[in-house]
Amino acid sequence: MNPIQRLAKNIGISGISQIIVAILTFFLLIYIARFLGEAEFGIYSFAISFTSLFTIFADIGISQLIIREISRDKNLTDEYLINSFIIKFFLAFITFALIYITINLMGYPQNVIKIVYLFGIYTILVSFAQMFISIFQAYEKMEYAALILILEKIILISLGIFVMISGKGLTELGLVYVFAGIIEVLIAIIITSFKISKPKPEINLLTWKKLTIGSIPFGLNTMFAMLFFKIDTVLLSILKDDVVVGIYNAAYNPILALSFIVSGIITSTIYPVMSRYFTISKDSLETITLISSKYLAIIGFPITIFCLVFADILINFFYAGNFIDAIGAFQILALCIPIRLVSTITGTHLTSINKQGLRTLSVSICAILNIILNLILIPYISYIGASIATVLSELSLYFIFIFFIDRYYKKIGMSKILLKPLIASLTMGIVLIYLKDFNIIINIILAVLIYLVVLIILNTFTKRDKILFKGILKKADK
Structure with a gap:
């Protein structure tokens, strides 16, 4: 082989x-x-x-x-x-x-x-x-x-x-x-x-x-990542009670599972290509970063909108009528999905250009921010506060990644890439709100059709995307 x-x-x-x-x-x-x-x-x-x-x-x-x-x-x-x-x-x-x-x-x-x-x-x-x-x-x-x-x-x-x-x-x-x-x-x-x-x-x-000694940098990265993802549950348990922890995790677990499924596949596929292009073709590295981010945004934004509109139906379906109080937290945490998916690409980009130390620094800053926000918000608004803290921490991580890429690589214009999927998703969401009383299967079909039509109208899918993506993969095989 x-x-x-x-x-x-x-x-x-x-x-x-x-x-x-x-x-x-x-x-x-x-x-x-x-x-x-x-x-x-x-x-x-x-x-x-x-x-x-x-x-x-x-x-x-x-x-x-x-x-x-x-x-x-x-x-x-x-x-x-x-x-x-x-x-x-x-x-x-x-x-x-x-x-x-x-x-x-x-x-x-x-x-x-x-x-x-x-x-x-x-x-x-x-x-x-x-x-x-x-x-x-x-x-x-x-x-x-x-x-x-x-x-x-x-x-x-x-x-x-x-x-x-x-x-x-x-x-x-x-x-x-x-x-x-x-x-x-x-x-x-x-x-x-x-x-x-x-x-x-x-x-x-x-x-x-x-x-x-050699494992310490890797260990620090793991430590801050664990703090980033797990400290909210621990602080909820300390500051509130077991019921609150249960409600919060009932809302968070589906979001985490979905994010890890998509981001895990993309990271394992994209990282080797990104690392190779840093040494042989920096323009192609920029291209694959932008294309990957765009298509993850195309996946992530409509999922968020769907979770916002149908949160009550989804929570009822997942937990057979229990954990109704998790609906609000689920809607807030759903905002993390596109942010986390795109951050997977920007974080991988930093690692591929040998700036893994900056990636660790970014995660550590946001882990500390997450702790501070949880300590401020949980005493007043409980698991809703933990949900808000998670979203703000994820958003901060995204912006810090972009800042380091712009400074140590080049400005890649990420905002332009995300705008069209966001507009298409919001359009889809407005229509779904009015059609919510329809059968959910019909809603899913309508949502997909509306979303794709708006993306096409906005000229989101270009021939350049297809040509460049094929070219990148073809060169990566050599």
Whole structure:
């Protein structure tokens, strides 16, 4: 298999697996929310978010570092694999100790603390599995990574649903997560042993130093990303109660799932091309950035409008008549969709021009902004405040990315690209408001037709787009 065929295969596998994992995760979360109700779903969401904040201590960026290093030199596999495993073994104890100390100091009731312990163990197990998945990525064996991630979600869904149907509670659900994490690690070890390497246990302290120091930039990026996405749930739990946390996450989970499905596929496809064009054709890099952003905006804006108009119907459909209070938060959070999709491209652009440090700085600034906004807004307007804080933080991240691109690359005129999809979406939205009482299927068909007609009238789809996009992909194959 030549490099182009291998790249195409890995992109396809990565994209399909991300779609499957995101869909499975979405259905699992919807099912859990339906069965647990607002308060217990709030505890579950808090436990997941709280323990996720400690991911940095369980990995410190090692998994991302070994992708880069082993992909460059396969001879490092045995040395890095065994020493990374040992380092992460010690980090696991440190991570759980930090979770134990922190949650007990926060004064939560014992039932919540017990759930946090279980999800803390799951977080650590996932971190171990991620190390092996990184090895597969370095060897461009994405089918192994996809197999592990999909199997884990299948175990979670099948056993999780069984536990809930059997009338069990959060503790049993937490045990299911721990079991799934153990199976994930075991499968990863087995595949690595048979398909990649069987390293001998040789400790090298110099390698420990190299891994620890080299992983810090990656770890910081992970830390701020986790703060950006998870701190709102934790702060809601601290400042409000479990019911509020449950309502907020019932609104946020569908938005996150949808955003990750689309952005994950695009990033895995576009990043290699962007990185290549930074060195051989900067004009083409600008072109692919603009085209990708335009078409993600074309996808994102109408989804936002549809969520705004039909929020009540969607929430009722997702949660079978429960979580009605999540409708307002869902409408606010829907504004994040096009912003996040386009920010995926602009953030990837920064990484492709070797400005990953600026990307980390951007995320860290917005993570801090998110914390400040949550602390200001939550005490007064609860989960609505958390929703507003999320949207403002996402918008700030978009503008900071654009600022750094304009300063360290060139001005790319992003606003012109986004204007036509926005106008077409608003036009579609006005029509849908008046037709809302029609059957939702008819509304979807009408929405698509109206949107496409307005896009065509505005001359959004140009021959230049098609020619340039084909040219970029053709050159990228060479």
